[in-house]
Amino acid sequence: MMRNLLMAACCLLFALQANAADVVGKWRTIDDETGQPKSIVEIYQKGGKYYGRVVDLLMKPDDTVCGKCPGARQGKKIVGMDVITGMVKNGDVYEGGEILDPNKGKIYDCKLWVEDGQLKVRGYLGFFYRTQTWQRVN
Secondary structure (H helix, E strand, O other): OHHHHHHHHHHHHHHHHHHHOOOOEEEEEEOOOOOOEEEEEEEEEEOOEEEEEEEEEOOOOOOOEOOOOOHHHOOOEOOOOEEEEEEEEEOOEEEEEEEEEOOOOEEEEEEEEEEOOEEEEEEEEOOEEEEEEEEEEO
């Protein structure tokens, strides 16, 4: 009985740790300049790849459109827009996709990973990169 209880507790702990490292879920983005919460992005899996969709804007009205976005995203509402596309899980890192900065209308290569319960989001342009820390929303 005690052995079964201990085994169940170990399995639960392992499952919680595995889930904590998963990027799927809602994340609060933080504005680089003000340090204030900026938006909520929901990361989801589809067809073996990972995507991030803006589900709420915290500093602007939800009907704000992307005036500087390239291509088909030009003039579309930011809420509902996929800003992270085509990420593939490679161990504990998600890479191979892109991230859009709707404010600048620029697209960057992207890498994601979970560190200390927070999501690290790195956008690359050649050798230059910037890393943001996003907070999980419960």
